[in-house]
Amino acid sequence: MANLRPERPEIITLTIPSRLELLNLVDQVTSAISEHLRFGEEARAAVSLAVVEAGTNAIQHGHGHDGVTPVDLRFELLPDRLRVTVHDSGPGFAPPAEAPDMTSPEHLLDQRGRGIFIMRACMDRVDFDFSGGGTTVRLEKLAPAAPNGSDPPGS
Numbered sequence: 001m002a003n004l005r006p007e008r009p010e011i012i013t014l015t016i017p018s019r020l021e022l023l024n025l026v027d028q029v030t031s032a033i034s035e036h037l038r039f040g041e042e043a044r045a046a047v048s049l050a051v052v053e054a055g056t057n058a059i060q061h062g063h064g065h066d067g068v069t070p071v072d073l074r075f076e077l078l079p080d081r082l083r084v085t086v087h088d089s090g091p092g093f094a095p096p097a098e099a100p101d102m103t104s105p106e107h108l109l110d111q112r113g114r115g116i117f118i119m120r121a122c123m124d125r126v127d128f129d130f131s132g133g134g135t136t137v138r139l140e141k142l143a144p145a146a147p148n149g150s151d152p153p154g155s
Contacts, residue, residue: 010077015070018063046122053115054086054137062090089134
């Protein structure tokens with residue numbers, strides 16, 4: 001009889017103090033996970049950019065660069081996708097339903113607002129949650145199709 005329960009995802013967690021210099025570590029971990037899931041070079045760069053941007057927002061806006069309050073990252077390696085959750089304990093904000101196109105001439109010199117645009121451009125899904133104290137950003141990137149019937153990514 002087949003197992004009706006879905007496979008559990010592999011879960012990797014990382015907690016860093018709110019210091020921008022630690023985002024290099026977040027980038028390295030994200031890149032290694034994306035490579036493990038067989039994402040191509042462009043997809044690995046996109047995922048890393050989105051995760052680092054979410055971490056930057058948590059440090060700058062959620063914790064005001066305090067250097068100590070933890071930012072929690074959770075990587076869920078699923079058969080068909082990578083799901084990354086970034087959580088801070090800051091006050092939260094109201095994200096726009098549609099982030100403006102930061103590449104358009106009227107927004108090129110804007111000082112703020114690029115982060116959400118970048119995350120949405122790089123990932124297949126981006127959600128924000130402000131319940132439970134703080135801000136949680138959920139990022140998802142679909143896994144590449146397995147070539148010629150080989151094992152799916154993350155197997």
